[in-house]
Amino acid sequence: WRALVAQWDRIGDDVVAAALRPFPPVRPASRLLRTLGTGDALRLARMLVQPVARMAQEHFGGRAAPLLLAGNALHTDLGPDSAAGAAYGWLLAMLGQRVGFPVPAGGAGALTGALVARLTARGGRIDCGRPIRTVLVGPSGRASGVVDAAGQRVLARRAVLADVDAPRLYRDLVGEEHLPARFVADLARFDWDFSTVKLDWALDGPVPWTAPGARSAGTVHLGADVDGLRRYSADLTAGRLPGDPFLLFGQMTTADPTRSPPGTESAWAYTHVPRGLGWGRDEVLRWADRMQQVVEDHAPGFGSRVLARAVAGPADLQGRDGNLVDGAITAGTSAVHQQLVFRPVPGLGRADTPVPGLFLAGASA
Structure with missing residues (x-):
């Protein structure tokens, strides 16, 4: 584990830069190559495309580290034997090792508040409760603004940034008639991630974990060993309800004491279920009890x-945020066939779209 951390300390900044900048990340990739040399760069690339279980098997003999890496990979929808799961497991575990899993003080709304303050300080204006019906595409094929549900136009001087899922942007707001036929065909293959069920609790005291280490952790993985994670992932892939649900559990007052009164705990957990269940309230509540x-x-x-x-x-979840289509929280699978230049369809990999002046700003990018 210390060897992995030492490797991260050497190259982690460039890895994060490569992950967060538009594709292709030429400068961070060049720095990585200079730092590692060709041989070690190829070894790193091999590690990143591996399933996380295989990567852990090559590095560790015990059970704890593989489980931690596999659990971190499942923060996406990638199971222990999914290609490129090692990239996510390693990245999230190393970030957790060095900086923890930070949360915004006071609640997730603080993130939105910060973005709003940044925009309004620069003269921006926010209109809420104003659904957009159409992205305007002019005769030249360029996006020139939007039309809201009441038929009012908002013209854009420079660009339209759409923070919505890719299928809804292209099919509903732009319209397939403004898109290349090959792009429309590729969009038909868009692959969603699994659905989600989430619970929030107000507790009158700390969680009575049997494992002492969990009592001080902001994030806890629950419900399965590595083989259990394999079964969980296989069930989801086959469209079955998992026999052993894997839970991500957040202790928010432990992470941020402002979340609830002293001596209490604000907590949540979520797990994935297959798409298309069509559950009513009774089915959701039964699964929540489980x-x-x-x-x-x-x-x-x-x-x-x-x-x-x-x-x-x-x-x-979809009712509260239309981007969470059937409870999909990453706006499309994180599997390697829909990442980088394949996201949301082959040939993109940036915020650009086939429509000049229109950019995809959401998680589908």
């Missing part, structure tokens, strides 16, 4: 500390 039982198995007495619980199934 999720809570997983927590109870690792923290006996958890249920007795619950003051209130909120449950969101796939339809609830």
Whole structure:
């Protein structure tokens, strides 16, 4: 593990730059090549495209490190044997090792607040509750603005940035008639990620974990060893409800004491389920009870500390945010066939779209 961390300390800044900048990341990639040399750069590339279980097997003999890496890979929708899962497991584990998993003080709304403040300080204006019906595409093929649901136009001097999922942007807001036929055909192959069920709890005390280390962790992985993660991923891929749900559990007051009064805990958990279940409220609540039982198995007495619980199934998530289509939280699978130059369709990999002046600003990019 220390060897992986030492490797990260040597190249991590360039890896993060390569991951976050528009593709292709020429400068960070060039620095990585200079730092590592050709041989070690190829070894790193081999590691990154591996399934995370294979990568862990090559580095470790015990059970703890492989489970930590595989659990981090599952923060995406990639199971232990998925190609390129090692890239996500390694990246998230090393970021967690060096900087933790930071959360915004006061709640996730603080992120939105910061973005709004940045925009308004520069003269921007935000109109909420104003759905957009159409992206205007002029005779030259360039995006010139948008039309809202009331038929009012908003013209763009420079560009239109669309923070929506890719299928809705291109099919509903732009229209296939403004897109190349090959692009429309590629869009038909767009691959969504799995659906999600999320629980939020208000607790009158800390979570009574049986594992002491979990008591101080902001993020906890629950429910399966590496083989269990394999079964969980296989069930999802086959369209079956997982026999052993894997939960990501957040202890928000542990991470940020401003989230709830002293001595209490604000917590959440989510897990994935197959797409297209069409669940009603009763089915969602039954699955939520099963999720809570997983927590109870690792923290006996958890249920007795619950003051209130909120449950969101796939339809609830989409109802609150239209981008979470059927509860998909990454706006398309994170698998390698839909990343980099293949995201959201082959040949892109940047925020650019086939329509000049229109940019895809959401997670589908």
